[in-house]
Amino acid sequence: MATPIRAHVIVGGFPPGTHGGHDMDYARLQILQALQADPRVNATVSSDFTDCHKWIADCQLLMTYVAGPYADDHETGVIRDWLADGGRWLALHGSSGGKAVRLKGSADAAPDVPTPGLGYRRLVKTSYHEALGGMFTSHPPVQEFQVDVTDSSHVLTHDLPSSFRITDEPYMVQVLHPETKVLLSTIDIAPPPPEVQTRYGGDLSLLPDGQSRALGFVREIGKGEVTYIAPGHCNPPAPGQNERFQGPWKTPAFERLLENAVSWGTGVEG
Numbered sequence: 001m002a003t004p005i006r007a008h009v010i011v012g013g014f015p016p017g018t019h020g021g022h023d024m025d026y027a028r029l030q031i032l033q034a035l036q037a038d039p040r041v042n043a044t045v046s047s048d049f050t051d052c053h054k055w056i057a058d059c060q061l062l063m064t065y066v067a068g069p070y071a072d073d074h075e076t077g078v079i080r081d082w083l084a085d086g087g088r089w090l091a092l093h094g095s096s097g098g099k100a101v102r103l104k105g106s107a108d109a110a111p112d113v114p115t116p117g118l119g120y121r122r123l124v125k126t127s128y129h130e131a132l133g134g135m136f137t138s139h140p141p142v143q144e145f146q147v148d149v150t151d152s153s154h155v156l157t158h159d160l161p162s163s164f165r166i167t168d169e170p171y172m173v174q175v176l177h178p179e180t181k182v183l184l185s186t187i188d189i190a191p192p193p194p195e196v197q198t199r200y201g202g203d204l205s206l207l208p209d210g211q212s213r214a215l216g217f218v219r220e221i222g223k224g225e226v227t228y229i230a231p232g233h234c235n236p237p238a239p240g241q242n243e244r245f246q247g248p249w250k251t252p253a254f255e256r257l258l259e260n261a262v263s264w265g266t267g268v269e270g
């Protein structure tokens with residue numbers, strides 16, 4: 001019998017029990033189905049990073065899809081040690097978010113969408129973002145845009161076309177460490193509006209080439225690796241409507257990315 005592979009999945013919004021604007025039930029199912037394709041995988045599930053140490057200790061792979069939850073300094077330290085010891089963390093979409101603070105003088109508002117008359121909140125960079133290697137800053141509304149595969153030699157981009165189009169929230173994420181390998185990028189989205197740049201002190205998601213923005217990247221930590229993939233928005237039906245948004249999840253490219261991520265996280269690629 002093949003050696004079991006342990007994977008832990010964290011999918012959830014904030015406050016606890018809410019969806020955080022995303023179809024968490026759908027995303028959780030998709031991730032679990034992707035893991036189930038490998039019969040060796042034995043998965044556990046949480047809704048946030050509380051007691052993360054309890055679940056990842058014997059894991060090879062951690063997969064996260066969250067909107068609001070993030071690991072506190074203690075749990076981040078546990079995750080960092082686990083990575084250094086060979087763990088692999090795949091962080092999807094809202095996993096680059098976290099705690100937002102209200103800017104002085106502004107009322108409460110979504111951190112990513114300017115709300116006329118309500119002002120802004122701004123994300124706070126924590127040890128969690130340092131470990132992940134990226135921090136969400138903002139995103140324009142859902143739109144179709146082109147994703148370019150920047151590095152086609154990595155297992156995570158195996159069999160992806162050199163570029164593909166998706167309809168998604170174009171996440172703008174600051175890459176925090178120079179040793180990061182960018183796998184996916186785009187030049188197809190407009191810079192953040194001036195008020196967003198003012199909030200964060202510049203156009204922080206712009207890569208050193210001055211024109212592209214990272215949408216997927218990987219970084220080694222000791223014997224392990226952490227990967228962040230920005231696409232992946234999905235949301236439940238709006239009140240009074242039936243239609244769910246699953247944009248990128250229904251595309252062959254994103255399906256391939258998820259398959260590749262499971263291969264990467266379970267060591268199939270050797």
Ligand SMILES: [Zn+2]
Pocket residue numbers: 022093094169232233234
């Ligand atoms: Zn989203």
